[in-house]
Amino acid sequence: MPLPFFRRRFIPRYGVIKLNHGANDRCYNCHLIQDRNKYAANDGSGIMHENVEKMCARCHGLIYKDWRNGTHGVRRGKWSAQTVFERQTFDCTECHDPHSPRFQFKTYASPPVWPDKYIRSTIIVTDHESVSESS
Amino acid sequence: MDKDQQHGDLNRRDFITGMAVTLAAVGAGAAALSPLTNAEEIPSVDAFLQEHYKRLTAEDKKKIFARLEKKIEKTYGVRTTIKDPKPLDDVVYGYTLNIGRCIGCRKCVYACMKENNTSRNPQIQYIRVLRMKKEGRGIDLESADHDYPQNEAGDENYYYMPVQCQQCENPPCVKVCPVNATWKEKDGIVVIDYNWCIGCRYCEAACPYHARRFNFAKPQVPSRELNPDMAYLSNRPRYLGVMEKCTFCLHRTRVGRYPACVEACPTGARKFGNLKDPESEVRKIIENERVYVLKEELGTVPKFYYVFAK
Structure with missing residues (x-):
C-alpha cells in the first residue's frame, strides 16, 4: 500500500507578508543582506534554504536540540523505515510560517459524550468561570 | 360440605x-x-465451541476468519478481510508523548475511534486527554479533568496529558483474568481474544490507568465508517459484553506503519518506534530527553513514556 504523502507547506505570497515574529522584527536578522537567496548565519556567511534549521537554531537552540533528538516535529511514513523514502521528516519552515511562526494547524475536537450521571459537576464549572475571569 | x-x-x-x-x-x-x-445474537454452534486463540491451528483460524467476515458482511454490508499479523522478531514497541507540545486537540481520540471501529453510541474512546493547570500543583492527576470543552483546548496555562493503554511489561490486567482471555504478546502488546472474554470486568478494575473499556451496549458503528482493514486481535467488531483496549493498532504497526494516533497528531507530540533498535526514534528520545512514566511506583513498567521537551 503506498503511503499517503503528507504535505504541509506555506507558499510565500510576496507583498502580503505580515511580520509577526515577536522581537525579531528586522528583515536582515534572518535574510542575508548581500545575497537575498540565503539566510544569515552568526558569522555573516550564508545558509541555504535546505539547512534552514541552522538559521532558526540561532535563537531557538533548545527547540533545535529537541528537534535533533526527534521529539519536536512531525514524522510520517513507517516506524520501521529501511530507506529515506519510507519516512518523511519536516524542517522548521514546513510547519511554521517564518514570518508569523505561531503554529497554525490546530483544530479542536469535541469532548467525549457521557451518560447523564457523568456530566461535569457544578464545582468544576465555577472553577472554569473563575479561570476565565482571571486570564 | x-x-x-x-x-x-x-x-x-x-x-x-x-x-x-x-x-x-x-x-x-x-x-x-x-x-x-x-x-x-444467539451464537452459532461453531462460535460457541470456538477454542482459545492460542490453541487454534492455521486451518481453524482460516475457518473462523471466514465465518467472521461473512457475519460482518451480513451485518454491515462491507467486504472486509480479517488478518492475523504475527509479532515481529526483535521488536518491542515503545511510545513517547511530548507533554510540552500536546495541545489537547483530541485529534488522536477520534482517529483512534475511526481506526479501531469502536462504538459510536454509546461512545467508547481508548484515549482520555487529561488537563492540568501548569501553575500550582503541576502534573497532579487528581486535579485533572478529561471532559473540558472544545474551546478550552490549546490553552498555554494548562498541561494536556493523553492517557491510553500503557502496554505494561508487568500488566496487572493479565494477572487477574480468570479465563486467560487477555495476554501479553511477544512484542509487548497486551491483547484480548474477544470470543474468549466472559466480560467479568476484573481487568478494568485492575488497570491503574483506566485503559480498558467495556461494551455495556451493543457497539454501534455506521457501516460507511467501518474500517475494512481488520485484525483478529485488534479492531474487528466487538460483541456486547466484552472488554476492549488499545493495542497500538497492531494491524498497522506489525506491518511497519505508525498507529493511527501518531499519524493524526498535528503537533508531532506523539512518537512511536522499536525499543530494541538503538537507532529508533523512541530510543533516541528516551536516552536524551527528560522522560517519566505514569504511576511508576506501582511496578507495572509501562512502555509509554511522557517527555517534557520544547
Whole structure:
C-alpha cells in the first residue's frame, strides 16, 4: 500500500507578508543582506534554504536540540523505515510560517459524550468561570 | 360440605391461591429467561465451541476468519478481510508523548475511534486527554479533568496529558483474568481474544490507568465508517459484553506503519518506534530527553513514556 504523502507547506505570497515574529522584527536578522537567496548565519556567511534549521537554531537552540533528538516535529511514513523514502521528516519552515511562526494547524475536537450521571459537576464549572475571569 | 373436606382436602380458596402462585412462578420464570429469548445474537454452534486463540491451528483460524467476515458482511454490508499479523522478531514497541507540545486537540481520540471501529453510541474512546493547570500543583492527576470543552483546548496555562493503554511489561490486567482471555504478546502488546472474554470486568478494575473499556451496549458503528482493514486481535467488531483496549493498532504497526494516533497528531507530540533498535526514534528520545512514566511506583513498567521537551 503506498503511503499517503503528507504535505504541509506555506507558499510565500510576496507583498502580503505580515511580520509577526515577536522581537525579531528586522528583515536582515534572518535574510542575508548581500545575497537575498540565503539566510544569515552568526558569522555573516550564508545558509541555504535546505539547512534552514541552522538559521532558526540561532535563537531557538533548545527547540533545535529537541528537534535533533526527534521529539519536536512531525514524522510520517513507517516506524520501521529501511530507506529515506519510507519516512518523511519536516524542517522548521514546513510547519511554521517564518514570518508569523505561531503554529497554525490546530483544530479542536469535541469532548467525549457521557451518560447523564457523568456530566461535569457544578464545582468544576465555577472553577472554569473563575479561570476565565482571571486570564 | 363435610364430605368434601374429608375427601378432597382441596377447597375453592386453596385451589385459587395455588393457581395464582403457580401462574406467578411461571411468569417470573419467563421474565428471568427473557434476556435469552430476546437476545439479538444467539451464537452459532461453531462460535460457541470456538477454542482459545492460542490453541487454534492455521486451518481453524482460516475457518473462523471466514465465518467472521461473512457475519460482518451480513451485518454491515462491507467486504472486509480479517488478518492475523504475527509479532515481529526483535521488536518491542515503545511510545513517547511530548507533554510540552500536546495541545489537547483530541485529534488522536477520534482517529483512534475511526481506526479501531469502536462504538459510536454509546461512545467508547481508548484515549482520555487529561488537563492540568501548569501553575500550582503541576502534573497532579487528581486535579485533572478529561471532559473540558472544545474551546478550552490549546490553552498555554494548562498541561494536556493523553492517557491510553500503557502496554505494561508487568500488566496487572493479565494477572487477574480468570479465563486467560487477555495476554501479553511477544512484542509487548497486551491483547484480548474477544470470543474468549466472559466480560467479568476484573481487568478494568485492575488497570491503574483506566485503559480498558467495556461494551455495556451493543457497539454501534455506521457501516460507511467501518474500517475494512481488520485484525483478529485488534479492531474487528466487538460483541456486547466484552472488554476492549488499545493495542497500538497492531494491524498497522506489525506491518511497519505508525498507529493511527501518531499519524493524526498535528503537533508531532506523539512518537512511536522499536525499543530494541538503538537507532529508533523512541530510543533516541528516551536516552536524551527528560522522560517519566505514569504511576511508576506501582511496578507495572509501562512502555509509554511522557517527555517534557520544547
